[in-house]
Amino acid sequence: MALRAILISAVAATALTACTDSDFFREAGSQVDEGGFGNATMNNTLVMNGTLDPTVALGNRFATEVQTTITFAFNSSTLTEESKAVLRQQAGWIRQFPEVRFRVYGHTDLVGSAAYNQALGMRRAQAAVAYLVSQGIGSARLEAVVSYGKTRPVIQTPGPEQRNRRTVTEVVGFMKNHPMVLNGKYAEIIMREYVESATRPHPENTQVVTEVQPSN
Numbered sequence: 096m097a098l099r100a101i102l103i104s105a106v107a108a109t110a111l112t113a114c115t116d117s118d119f120f121r122e123a124g125s126q127v128d129e130g131g132f133g134n135a136t137m138n139n140t141l142v143m144n145g146t147l148d149p150t151v152a153l154g155n156r157f158a159t160e161v162q163t164t165i166t167f168a169f170n171s172s173t174l175t176e177e178s179k180a181v182l183r184q185q186a187g188w189i190r191q192f193p194e195v196r197f198r199v200y201g202h203t204d205l206v207g208s209a210a211y212n213q214a215l216g217m218r219r220a221q222a223a224v225a226y227l228v229s230q231g232i233g234s235a236r237l238e239a240v241v242s243y244g245k246t247r248p249v250i251q252t253p254g255p256e257q258r259n260r261r262t263v264t265e266v267v268g269f270m271k272n273h274p275m276v277l278n279g280k281y282a283e284i285i286m287r288e289y290v291e292s293a294t295r296p297h298p299e300n301t302q303v304v305t306e307v308q309p310s311n
Contacts, residue, residue: 153195154266161188165223167260169206172218174226182223185264186230193236198267199223201242204259205252209244216242223262238267 157163163185165178174182189197201220203212220239228234248259 150266150268153192157188157264157266161185163264164261166257167219167262168257169204169255169260170215171260172215172222174222178223179226182226183230186227186232189227189232189236193233194269195266196236196238196268197227198238198265199227200263200265201239201244202247202259202261202263203245204254204256205245205248206255207245209246213242213244216244219260219262223264227264 161184162181165174165181167173167178168175189195199220201216201218201223203216203219207215217239220242224234224237224239227237245259248256249261250256250258252259
């Protein structure tokens with residue numbers, strides 16, 4: 096019995112030693128917070144009060160959750176199997192947001208004339224857009240009319256460089272007049288109706304009074 100008491104005391108002492116003062120005063124669950132707890136609520140608040148542009152917020156999310164860049168062989172606009180796999184991943188993400196528009200930027204390395212590379216960058220952007228369309232993305236939501244040619248290299252080198260031969264897909268805005276995009280006035284109406292619906296008595300919440308007949 097005495098040995099058992101000693102063991103229990105030792106275990107309790109060990110447990111207390113493992114807990115520091117800071118652990119004791121922390122809120123429950125703080126140990127599993129990886130640093131992003133509450134970000135979704137914070138982002139929603141920033142978007143609603145106009146501090147954060149929703150296009151920027153979606154663009155950051157897109158760049159975080161999928162690979163936005165594909166690369167090409169030298170002097171080619173042909174998609175590789177690896178590039179197609181990345182574009183399928185992009186298409187899967189884009190399908191979640193039917194009201195959002197995207198733009199594909201075409202780039203080249205620094206080999207060749209500016210005019211040739213401008214056209215080559217455009218062909219690469221168009222190839223990426225065509226593949227996204229083949230994956231069920233509406234062409235009205237995709238834009239491939241902008242090409243930076245060789246003016247924005249990732250690696251500053253005059254020679255061939257695959258990382259410069261690329262397309263980059265980005266969020267650029269929302270579809271005009273899309274039914275899922277609310278203008279400010281309509282959003283105000285919805286908010287007002289939402290608040291009013293919380294104060295109106297529900298039609299099914301009626302009290303029925305029946306007369307109870309005295310028993311003989």
